[in-house]
Amino acid sequence: MPAIVLKVHPADNVIVALRNLAAGEQIEFDSQTYTLPYAVGAKHKFVTEDRQPGDPVIMYGVLVGKATQPIRRGEPITTFNLKHDADPYSLAKKQPYRWQPPDVSRWQDRTFMGYHRADGRVGTRNYWLVVPLVFCENRNVLILKDAFERELGYAQPEMYRQQVHELLSLYRAGEMDVIRKMQPFVDVSQNHTLTHTSAPQSGRPFPNVDGIKFLTHEMGCGGTRQDSAVLCSLLAGMINNPNVAGATVLSLGCQHLQADMISAEIRRQNPKFNKPLLLFEQQAGTEYALMSQAVKETFLGLAEINKLTRQPAPLSALTVGLKCGGSDGFSGISANPAIGHLSDVIVTLGGKTVLAEFPELNGVEQELINRTVNDADAQKFIDLMGGYSAQAEAVGSGFDMNPSPGNIKDGLITDAIKSAGAAKKGGTAPVAQVLDYAEPVNTPGLTLLCTPGNDVEATTGMAGSGTNVILFTTGLGTPTGNPVCPVVKISTNTALLNRMPDVIDFDSGPIIEGEQTIEQNADALLDYIVRLASGETITAAERLGQDDFIPWKRGVSL
Known part of the structure; x- marks a missing residue:
């Protein structure tokens, strides 16, 4: 029972x-x-x-x-x-930490099929990226998106367009009463199972290209130079992400974030960078000249990266982001500990995992300080947490105001309760590295990455730091995805899976029901990730085209 x-x-x-x-x-x-x-x-x-x-x-x-x-x-x-209340923390209170790694014998020789890059990293996807250096180029990015996705077979199904077409036909026929009495359209786009299979690629001219991803944002000029510098680091990180094989970059020409800056930052982050990088500046001529050249060169780039094929890679090549959103009172006792155990397994195998969301580490700082391998990183964590908290308090907010109405309704009464459960995603491994926003993950082990708790700002930051898979636990449900990094949605309770099967990929509810241990659930999840990383399946967010991208402007975002 x-x-x-x-x-x-x-x-x-x-x-x-x-x-x-x-x-x-x-x-x-x-x-x-x-x-x-x-x-x-x-x-x-x-x-x-x-x-x-x-x-x-x-x-x-x-x-x-x-x-x-x-x-x-x-x-x-x-x-x-x-x-809300939490214990104070400091470097002076740091205690020795001993860790017992989990038994990983069943995973030691396991591999996934990934895209090997020249810098030694391995992609779980093979994407071409199109990015603007400034918001002035968003329109041009969206025009390219429409042209490439429709012609090359990457566009989303047009079920809603078909629905509007049918409604329009009835409206023109004067059948308003028929429209009012119509039942909701039935969703036949997926079969409500936990396996979201890959979209058919037989008709695509570039079957080894998993997609072309188009980013837009509201930055690059008009703000502070610091914001532009952070955006530069983030975009460079997205282009350097192992899931990206090449990129088209559009520049207006007069903005803060210049083309030579992004090029230099890409190579500063990754001296071994050798992907195709196409830079186009609109103020050098007409819009037509810009777009026509961008279309041609991007098409040639797609033909080039289509030559790449998946090859076996060890699980140590995984860089896994650990995220939660729409959390509930079960998050800290089912899904979060499950991906925490998975994190420990990946770390033991020599891989990398990334725990972000600094506002949701409030109350467990001392434990993480104790687990940090060297004092310099521990002090960096203290400085980042302290500065972030002070910035929030300066505008009349604070980490204690982090829980949302949905969190509170479902049992997360204080930020410390929410944070203590959220920290379970990081397992028990030592902290190998502490990074500020948009810094690249380059050390095997568990990394603490400074991001907001905001779902999209956090997943954007993790992808910009190099994750090739993101695990995202949720108790209330969220469709959040990422343009370059598969985001696996993990339900903390089976009722959520049954309610929102179109956005959930994996269920940790059996832990609550007593049907699985945390370790058993984590093992099943890792089996799923191997298939996902090999391209045998896709996430719900990928199937839905949920390509969320919001750069953090370093303002107060919890």
């Missing part, structure tokens, strides 16, 4: 409800009986002992808040009776 409650850490003084618990219900747990004075919803927590104002509440073994009102034994914690 599945458990109905769970204590995450022995030191905790809260217990998590795994299903809805009624007022007056008696709960037997760990030789104790708790009579609930109020109903406790699934994913929410009740205290194991009376709490008075100022008393600490502990979850995941860390301070996650302090009582603001008396809380009786068995009573749920809420935004009314609990406020």
